[in-house]
Amino acid sequence: MDRIGVVIETDRGELKKTNFGVITAARRSGAELYALLPDEFAASYQPLLEKYGIGKIIPIVSESGAVIFNPASRAKAVIQALYRFDIRTLFGLASPRGKDLLPRVAAELEAPLAMDCTAVAPEESTVVKSHYSGKVIAKFRLSGNYRIYGLRPNAVEAVAAPAAAEILPFQARTEPEALQFVESTERTDTGAELSEADVIISGGRGMAGPENFALLFECAGLMRGAVGASRAAVDAGWIPYAHQVGQTGQTVSPKVYIACGISGSVQHFAGMKTAGMVIAINIDPEAPIMQRCDYFAVDDLFDVVPALIENLKRLIGDR
Numbered sequence: 001m002d003r004i005g006v007v008i009e010t011d012r013g014e015l016k017k018t019n020f021g022v023i024t025a026a027r028r029s030g031a032e033l034y035a036l037l038p039d040e041f042a043a044s045y046q047p048l049l050e051k052y053g054i055g056k057i058i059p060i061v062s063e064s065g066a067v068i069f070n071p072a073s074r075a076k077a078v079i080q081a082l083y084r085f086d087i088r089t090l091f092g093l094a095s096p097r098g099k100d101l102l103p104r105v106a107a108e109l110e111a112p113l114a115m116d117c118t119a120v121a122p123e124e125s126t127v128v129k130s131h132y133s134g135k136v137i138a139k140f141r142l143s144g145n146y147r148i149y150g151l152r153p154n155a156v157e158a159v160a161a162p163a164a165a166e167i168l169p170f171q172a173r174t175e176p177e178a179l180q181f182v183e184s185t186e187r188t189d190t191g192a193e194l195s196e197a198d199v200i201i202s203g204g205r206g207m208a209g210p211e212n213f214a215l216l217f218e219c220a221g222l223m224r225g226a227v228g229a230s231r232a233a234v235d236a237g238w239i240p241y242a243h244q245v246g247q248t249g250q251t252v253s254p255k256v257y258i259a260c261g262i263s264g265s266v267q268h269f270a271g272m273k274t275a276g277m278v279i280a281i282n283i284d285p286e287a288p289i290m291q292r293c294d295y296f297a298v299d300d301l302f303d304v305v306p307a308l309i310e311n312l313k314r315l316i317g318d319r
């Protein structure tokens with residue numbers, strides 16, 4: 001039976017839920033699924049990984065414990081696990097971490113790499129990706145002894161298919177790297193990670209200033225969503241770059257994307273066009289986003305968003 005390795009990402013000791021879409025995509029080939037965990041393993045991960053069909057869980061450790069977050073040594077540890085378990089196909093998230101790790105693995109193995117895929121068929125080695133700011137959807141075929149796929153977070157819906165998993169810890173050999181890990185700092189801004197969120201409410205130049213983003217954070221908190229932004233808002237210094245959606249920001253695929261005071265440039269759409277539903281709030285009925293959304297409100301966001309917050313509070317209070 002073919003084997004597929006899936007690099008599993010965690011965040012603050014919890015499995016990221018976007019892993020489950022990646023596992024679902026890998027499972028469709030009928031291969032045996034190996035979850036590769038370079039982050040510290042917790043027993044609570046096992047039932048969740050089993051729920052989506054993982055057959056083997058490989059916690060990867062180094063001689064001194066967990067593999068520290070150095071992308072160079074992590075890539076080597078993952079490659080050693082691929083060799084050890086004879087895995088030729090590797091899946092992962094095209095998340096910030098995945099974009100650091102997967103290309104290093106591919107380069108070291110001289111393997112073809114397809115990043116930011118919106119669909120994958122590993123049994124025929126093909127992927128679907130968007131190009132030129134989303135104007136072209138292309139299908140590629142990968143060939144080689146090893147094949148590496150990075151999936152856009154949330155591009156594939158997670159579907160459960162319970163299995164029983166065996167835990168096979170693997171100790172990698174680490175060597176001193178040219179790239180030294182010095183320190184990491186936790187993000188201090190509030191809100192869920194963009195790529196993980198089911199609902200994103202984003203603000204653009206129409207937000208008119210940094211202080212008004214508090215409205216979006218309040219609204220996102222009530223929806224258990226995340227706050228995004230256009231480049232205009234980020235360039236104005238109203239919100240950190242980590243929130244930027246678009247060609248030069250993050251690519252997101254939430255179930256619902258609410259654009260507030262965003263005109264809908266090609267570059268912005270490049271980052272959110274795969275959202276399940278797009279809702280635009282804009283005073284200009286001629287704004288490009290109005291032609292490309294599922295629902296719109298031709299209205300002032302400073303009237304609509306507070307009304308949305310009030311309604312959400314009422315709904316939550318009624319439950």
Ligand SMILES: Cc1cc2nc3c(=O)[nH]c(=O)nc-3n(C[C@H](O)[C@H](O)[C@H](O)COP(=O)(O)OP(=O)(O)OC[C@H]3O[C@@H](n4cnc5c(N)ncnc54)[C@H](O)[C@@H]3O)c2cc1C
Nearest residue numbers: 204205206230231232246247248249261262263282283301
């Ligand atoms: C190489 C390159 C890369 C780029 N990458 C990105 C990227 O990653 N992400 C990105 O977003 N952009 C990117 N851009 C910039 C992009 O071209 C646009 O300039 C940008 O997206 C515009 O941001 P905006 O929609 O917030 O601003 P605007 O285009 O100025 O639109 C503001 C909108 O707010 C509306 N508005 C104003 N007041 C209100 C109100 N009170 N209530 C409701 N609506 C209101 C207006 O009607 C208008 O439609 C890139 C550009 C280039 C050249």
